[in-house]
Amino acid sequence: MNKKEFAVIGLGRFGGSICKELSEEGMQVLAIDKDEDRVNGYKNIASHAVILDSTDEDALKEIGISNFEHVIVAIGENIQASILTTVILKDLGVRKVTVKAQNDYHEKILTKIGADKIVHPERDMGKRLAHNFISSNILDYLELSDDHSIAEVKAGMKMVGKSLIDLDIRARYGCNVVAIKQGRDINVSPRADALLKEDDVLIVIGADIDLSRFEKHLVIDD
Template sequence: MKSVLIIGMGAFGRHLALKMTELKNDVMIVDKDAAIIEDMSSQVTDAQIGDCTKEDVLRALGIGNFDVCFVTIGDTFQSSLEITSLLKDLGAKYVISKASRDIQAKFLLKNGADEVVYPDKDMAEKLAIRCSANNVLDYFSISNDYSIFEIPIMKSWTGRSIEEINVRKKHHINILLIKSDSNTMSLPKADYIFKEDDLVLVLGKSEDVLRFSDNI
């Protein structure tokens, strides 16, 4: 469990706060809008009304006590930049700031952000890959080259073992997990026999997995 500060309750900030709370973290949220704070207050550990571009407001929150500080301001980039910088000046351990463009990320990283996220860009890329590829149920990028994909198995795999199909050698992908009905099996053994409706999570170069998925 971690102590988390989330500044800015736009759509992304709200979803983040609720998920972090669901994962049993201590979550404090801050926003200038009193109506938003009143609406969210019962769903998080603590909720404060305040303008976090003002140093005295941030200082009163005890920034050094939080494991992670998120800056999810959505209205003006200038506010996000100022808050990111102030957080670091006040001793924030780790600052994650939201950006919508590469130039914003560049300035945020130069002014105190330890990490920058692109929720809109990342979702758009994920949706584009999932909807343009065949048989891709879900997708998660690890690096520029490698990704994890959730895909169905080839019909020819049914009744055969992982060792028999030799997917690593033939297709340059690694099977990380198998979903069978309501069960999941991580890092399955070579003697696992595939069932007709199995789904697999595979790791590999994106181009290799997409090529493979087109042939399922």
């Protein structure tokens, strides 16, 4: 398998964590920031690390930014730099540009100028934490679109000892169980008649409103 080539612009907490994760997964990563100390911190983590002002179009051309399949703009508080960088990247023909948005206004502008994907790390993490606060059985929560998500839930006491047939999750709640994790094993086509055990983890996908009903009725233990 060919390694994908990524560039991460902005090596703050968010950009730095993306850079580190991609590198650990064996991807080719170019780490970019205008702060020398930050860049030096990633010289031994990323494939390459350069000091560069991403609002300088000539500098981006010089490093061949258009050759990268995916560029992540993770610039922190400087919304103007984030917007200008995104415009330059799209003008240079970068195939996929993902941008961190600071707020809804920032997102609207990024949408208008052609950002391919916009992320709100703080908002998304807030949603994940909120679901975890509701119940320790809700292990993870990932937004797929404005109104659909995927949840990773531990089998609650209302589910243990019952099968997927007994629970009838799809008919009752409109959600689909796409896999069941049992320890390190992941069963992507779980038997409908198999009884759920206490440590089983269900991967459930559905509309947010349906997932909410499912969680309230089956996941959250009284």
